[in-house]
Amino acid sequence: MLSMLVSGYGTSIVIFALTLLGAVPLGILVALGRLSRFRPLAILMGLYISVMRGTPLMLQMFAVFFLPYYGFGLQTGPDFMFTACIVAFVVNYAAYFAEIYRSGIQSIPRGQYEAAEVLGYSRGQTFVRIVLPQMVKRILPAMGNEVVTLVKDTSLAFSIGVSEMFTVGRALVASQRSMLPFAIAAGIYWLTCLAIEFMLRRAEKRLDYYHD
Incomplete structure (x- = not known):
C-alpha cells in the first residue's frame, strides 16, 4: 500500500514541480502585460486572468484535454x-x-522609480535591481499560500485520468475497503505542506534586510 502511494506521490510532485517551473515565469510576463501602457495588451491579459481565476481548474483541464x-x-x-x-x-x-x-510591483513607491531614472537606470535595470528584490519579499506570503494550495490541487489531476497519489489512494480504498490509504495520503500531503511552509519561512528571514 505504502509503495503504491509513494509511487503516486512521485507523480504528484512532478505535477507540482513542472507547474511552478512554467507558471512562475509565465506569471511575470502576464503581470507585465497587465501593467503595460499598450492598452490592448493590458486588456487581453486582464481578460486572461479573469477567465483563469473565474473558472474551475478541473473544467480547464477538461478543456485542454478535449x-x-x-x-x-x-x-x-x-x-x-x-x-x-x-x-x-x-x-x-x-x-x-x-x-x-x-x-x-504596484506596492513599490513611485519615488524609487524616479530615483532610479535620475541615477541613469533603464526600465529593465530598475525592475531587476530595485523593484524585483523588494517585490519578492512583499509577495512571498501570498505566493506561499498559492504554492501550498498547488500541492493539494495536484489531486485534481485524477479527473482526466492522471494516476497521482489521490487516484492511487482512492483505488486502494475501493479495493481494500479501508480508509487507511486516504489517511496515509492526507498525512503525506500535510507533511509536504509543512516542509514548504518551513522553506518559505526561511526565505522570508533571509530577505529581512529589505525593509519597507
Whole structure:
C-alpha cells in the first residue's frame, strides 16, 4: 500500500514541480502585460486572468484535454493526459501568480522609480535591481499560500485520468475497503505542506534586510 502511494506521490510532485517551473515565469510576463501602457495588451491579459481565476481548474483541464479532438479533429494518445494536466495547471496558476506579482510591483513607491531614472537606470535595470528584490519579499506570503494550495490541487489531476497519489489512494480504498490509504495520503500531503511552509519561512528571514 505504502509503495503504491509513494509511487503516486512521485507523480504528484512532478505535477507540482513542472507547474511552478512554467507558471512562475509565465506569471511575470502576464503581470507585465497587465501593467503595460499598450492598452490592448493590458486588456487581453486582464481578460486572461479573469477567465483563469473565474473558472474551475478541473473544467480547464477538461478543456485542454478535449480541445485537440473536438476543436481540430486530432487524435491524442494516453500520454496526452499528463501533458494536458500540466498545460492546464500552468496557465491556471500563472494567472494567480500574475495578480500577486502585479500587486507587489504596484506596492513599490513611485519615488524609487524616479530615483532610479535620475541615477541613469533603464526600465529593465530598475525592475531587476530595485523593484524585483523588494517585490519578492512583499509577495512571498501570498505566493506561499498559492504554492501550498498547488500541492493539494495536484489531486485534481485524477479527473482526466492522471494516476497521482489521490487516484492511487482512492483505488486502494475501493479495493481494500479501508480508509487507511486516504489517511496515509492526507498525512503525506500535510507533511509536504509543512516542509514548504518551513522553506518559505526561511526565505522570508533571509530577505529581512529589505525593509519597507
